[in-house]
Amino acid sequence: MADTVTPEVRSRMMAGIRGRDTKPELALRHALHSMGFRYRLHVRSLPGRPDMVFPGRQAVLFAHGCFWHGHDCHLFRLPATRSDFWQDKIAGNRVRDAGAEASLAGMGWRIGIVWECALKGRTALVAGEVFARCAEWLRSPAPHLEIRGRG
Template sequence: MADVVSAEVRSRMMAGIRGKNTKPEMIIRRGLHARGFRYRLHDKRLPGRPDLVFPKYHAVVFVHGCFWHGHDCHLFKWPKTRKEFWRTKIDRNRAIDERAIVALKEDDWRCCTIWECSLKGRAAVPIELLLDRCSSWLCSNRRSSELRGIPKG
């Protein structure tokens, strides 16, 4: 099936997709800040430049988009066009994510990944519950956490 917009329009649309300060990230940031958590943003000194860095808890949080990071959920579908390009790009993103988490854990950082599907779509978790889970993890001594959507059914 052909794209419904021209190549120029599609290029402009894709270029407008942000890597920082995304809507899911802002929801998490505002919610955790309202609960009293203080953090740094996108610390360039740390592997993977985590979205949120909590020095007090020696913890980092990544807020990942399901498409860009190839998450196994209902929000991710492999594109039908330029298959090799997208496979390479998404596989590379996954490899970068994995290397960053391994390096952070080697430096004794605790890591949490919050997936976009936990915030939107049919598997979304109520935001207060999601923030409760993230807050609970931050205050715990658990090494890692992954917050994803809850499959309905």
């Protein structure tokens, strides 16, 4: 299927997609901050540059977009246009994510991942439930957290 816009327009559209301060990330940040959690944002010295770093709790939290990280949910669909490019791009993102998680775990960090589908779309959980689960995990010694949408 041919693209419906010119390559220049598509390039500008793709360049406008945020890598940080996304809606799911902002929702998590605001909710956790209101619960009294304090964190640092996008710490460059840590592998994967986590979205939120809780140094006192030795924990990091990622807010992963389902498309960009190739999640197996209804929000991910491989584009029909340039599918080889997108398959390689998303596979590379997955490899990079796995490497960052392994490095962080090796450094003693606890790792939490909240998928976009947990906060958006037809499988979304109640937002308050997602935030409460994050808070509970941050207070616990559990090494890993993953929150995804229903089903």
